[in-house]
Amino acid sequence: TYSGTMSVDQVIRGEEALKMIKSANSLNEDPKEGYEYLLAKVSIKISNNKNKDAKVDVSPVFFTLVSSQGKDYEPVFVVDPDPSIESSLYEGASHTGWVTFQVEKNDQNPLITYGRKYDGTGGVWFATK
Numbered sequence: 226t227y228s229g230t231m232s233v234d235q236v237i238r239g240e241e242a243l244k245m246i247k248s249a250n251s252l253n254e255d256p257k258e259g260y261e262y263l264l265a266k267v268s269i270k271i272s273n274n275k276n277k278d279a280k281v282d283v284s285p286v287f288f289t290l291v292s293s294q295g296k297d298y299e300p301v302f303v304v305d306p307d308p309s310i311e312s313s314l315y316e317g318a319s320h321t322g323w324v325t326f327q328v329e330k331n332d333q334n335p336l337i338t339y340g341r342k343y344d345g346t347g348g349v350w351f352a353t354k
Contacts, residue, residue, distance in 0.1 A: 230270050245264060
């Protein structure tokens, strides 16, 4: 019941992403063997909301990374670099923040999704390259 715009402004992978994750919280773990972190800087603006008094919650859990082979990656639970994408936005508000994923090192073209339905359809899809 709302509309707006969303963009992936920047994607950082590998050693630079790991440094940013470790700087966000020294207790953040290294990625799994054969994987690396992928950070996406996402901007969102809510331009219209059917209920003008209601907020739109944006959370990292609404994002999924899909491999080049079409398989969802497991979510990663870390403290995101500041600012995180986590936000509550009313009509007219905007926010830019980071979302963190783990990706296989040899997967060069995964896709980022936002707001898919339970069956994987719908939502917004973004290239990472």
